Amino acid sequence: MVERRATLGLLAHVVMVLAVFIVAFPLYLAFVASTHTAQEIVQAPMPLLPGIDGWDNYMAALTGHGGGAGSNAPVGRMMWVSLVTALVITFGKIAVSLLSAFALVYFRFPLRGLVFWSIFVTLMLPVEVRILPTYKVVSDLGLLNSYAGLTIPLIASATATFLFRQFFLTVPDEMVEAARIDGAGPMRFFWDILLPLSTTSIAALFVIQ
Structure with a gap:
């Protein structure tokens, strides 16, 4: 043996x-x-x-x-552009997705479900389908050959928004009520409670991006 x-x-x-x-x-x-x-x-x-x-x-x-x-x-220039765009896209995507998911979960507004599903449906569209319309929009806005043209279209992320939304849904309602009783407004609840709880999801998304 x-x-x-x-x-x-x-x-x-x-x-x-x-x-x-x-x-x-x-x-x-x-x-x-x-x-x-x-x-x-x-x-x-x-x-x-x-x-x-x-x-x-x-x-x-x-x-x-x-x-x-x-x-x-020159590879040096290309590496610098890649670094800048990667950092801007990553931080921008995390910030926008956190706030979007926060609004979808904790705010009541008309057509909230429709807004979420409109965001979710974009997950079914491959990059090949979106690349030409995205280029047309960037061109019409005069953002070609600029950092803004490289980063702004990629900051909005349905995947990241869905990830944070699902995590926020797991936060107990008692925690929300306790924060409200303590006088915490929506943004204070976001900064002091939700954001620290989301560090694992933020780190995972940062690595993925």
Whole structure:
């Protein structure tokens, strides 16, 4: 029995090592290719050891001044734009979704259910369906080639709104009544009670986005 377990353990480790190799080897090849010139990469057989042109290649990619097809697309600039848009979209999406879910759960207004289902239905529309209308709206607003054009259309999120709404529905009514008795208004209840309770959902959404 002990020998069988040892054999199974050894086999499991062999499979895991093989899986790591299968995943890591293409990444290693990409790194090796980034340290060689284009002429060296296309030669057969392809080199399997890092070359001496890595620093020059990375600086050319980051600055866009190395010549070649990518000279007009500096990676450094693209990474900065991606970072800014990702942070703005994430924080904006969380803020808008929190307030939207708060209004849908704790405020009574006409057609509240219709508003929620109108938001929910957008989950059924894939990005491919929305991309052209979104581009048209951004173009008509004069927001092309700007951070606003990249971020504003993506801040509204039906997924995040639905996530926070479902969480707010689990908050006991007694907590709402206790806050009302203590004189807490809607926004104080939101900031002092709901927001601290929502940290787990906020963290999960931040990671997903």
